[in-house]
Amino acid sequence: MNNKLTEIRKQLQVDGYKLTPQREATLKILLENHEHLSAEDIYMLVKDKAPDIGIATVYRTLELLSELRIVHKLNFGDGVARYEITDNKEEHHHHHLVCLECGKLEEFEDDLLEDMEKKIQATKNFQIVDHRLSFFGYCQECKDRPRSDRPKAKIE
Amino acid sequence: MNNKLTEIRKQLQVDGYKLTPQREATLKILLENHEHLSAEDIYMLVKDKAPDIGIATVYRTLELLSELRIVHKLNFGDGVARYEITDNKEEHHHHHLVCLECGKLEEFEDDLLEDMEKKIQATKNFQIVDHRLSFFGYCQECKDRPRSDRPKAKIE
DNA sequence: CTTATTGCAAAAGTTTTGCACTATA
């Protein structure tokens, strides 16, 4: 856990970047919070520890870390980019079921994509870092509910 | 091809939406351009045919068509949402490879998800209508390019 | 010391919204 921080610290040094307290604070937040955080989320969390940081610095740090492939920038299509430390192996098997009726989000685990990834890496010469899989449909409750009672969905 | 327009026209009517010239013009553009178009792109193209349309109407039409699942809203992470007509047949086996370095989008076909869908429908009691699958990683060129030559991010 | 990095505020860019007007069913 702390190894990871040391490792990244070294990587930054090797690449000639300075180790500022702001960068370190941001990294710690990312290491402590493995969910997908928006820049705003990260800004708030970092602010607790380093109240003087500006959001521009957070964005610049995240961009740098993306370039170095230390974090992965994700997009769920809600107009906000989200970030997470790269390397989360478990995260890879975690997919979404989105109900088109009520918008509810379920999650499920499956490693079936491993095969497809291997196939792509071999066939397409494309190095995969992450993936996002969502299924859209109707959850149990909505499936069985009469149409008139249905809430208007807000798709993606 | 024109069938498709008639079909969608009917679908709108059935759902109680009005068939305005603006909506029709937007639909035609979407049917003629199967690439992933941004709202701005669509606005420009529609403007050629119906110069008085406003971009707000384009956004509202696209949102409506998304809800009706006539178009897919896609996000490649460059800050602009893109739209494409849903094609119920091939679309289902059509996935995306997004390069995190240069933003390039490749597509590939695979029907491996059929199995997963069956599994989910059985296990989760969730009725699947559609899915979206994107892989994020590095394309051949970016993978092999030395760091120093890399285009300054614009990462995903 | 030198130069990368920062914070602030302003700018940029996309998408949404309020409102009075218009046109479809």
Added chain:
DNA sequence: TATAGTGCAAAACTTTTGCAATAAG
């Protein structure tokens, strides 16, 4: 004619950038 839909302009957001001040190596 009733009401859904539209255009315009302003607002709301997220993200980027210019610049003078600061701090890391």
